[in-house]
Amino acid sequence: MSAFRKSVEKIVPREAAAQLARDLRTQGLRIAFTNGCFDIIHAGHVAYLEEARSHADVLIVGLNSDRSITAIKGDQRPIVPQDQRARVVAGLTAVDYVVIFDEDEPAALIAEIQPDVLVKGADWSHYVSGGDIVEARGGEVVLVPLVPDLSTTGIIEKIAAMQSPEEK
Numbered sequence: 001m002s003a004f005r006k007s008v009e010k011i012v013p014r015e016a017a018a019q020l021a022r023d024l025r026t027q028g029l030r031i032a033f034t035n036g037c038f039d040i041i042h043a044g045h046v047a048y049l050e051e052a053r054s055h056a057d058v059l060i061v062g063l064n065s066d067r068s069i070t071a072i073k074g075d076q077r078p079i080v081p082q083d084q085r086a087r088v089v090a091g092l093t094a095v096d097y098v099v100i101f102d103e104d105e106p107a108a109l110i111a112e113i114q115p116d117v118l119v120k121g122a123d124w125s126h127y128v129s130g131g132d133i134v135e136a137r138g139g140e141v142v143l144v145p146l147v148p149d150l151s152t153t154g155i156i157e158k159i160a161a162m163q164s165p166e167e168k
Helices: 014-026 043-053 066-073 082-090 107-113 131-136 152-162
Strands: 031-036 058-064 097-101 117-121 140-144
Touching: 014 031, 014 058, 014 097, 014 107, 031 043, 031 107, 043 058, 043 117, 043 140, 058 066, 058 082, 058 107, 082 097, 097 107, 107 131, 117 131, 131 140
Parallel strands: 031 058, 031 117, 058 097, 117 140
Antiparallel strands: none
């Protein structure tokens, strides 16, 4: 049997995520957690997730629900629905599991999963939701530099600028 797992098998329900993390920890595995919208996947996302994975044996990604993205980024987002975003993120080699969460911040999910490492982009150095939870149990918060000039917002703006005046 192949070690390959289909991306849909890597998407776990929230209710199962904490138990999964406990089971992995009893196997002696170090767990990293990160979260985000991952609306239009680009090379910066891939580099970020690869770096996050390098800090542990297992990477669990908390994926913002459609509702939470709209609350955070406005009515025009997300571009890609959550089930499709989850499938794409789960399809990346660096990602072991994906769990969708509906809150605007992942602190409650982080408290449930109790990762050993919490990874965020350096643009969040002013505030890492759930960082206090991870550090309180002896874990670490890692800030990863972003790839310059790569962002979903930048891609959306570039596409919008390419539209003819009639399309706008």
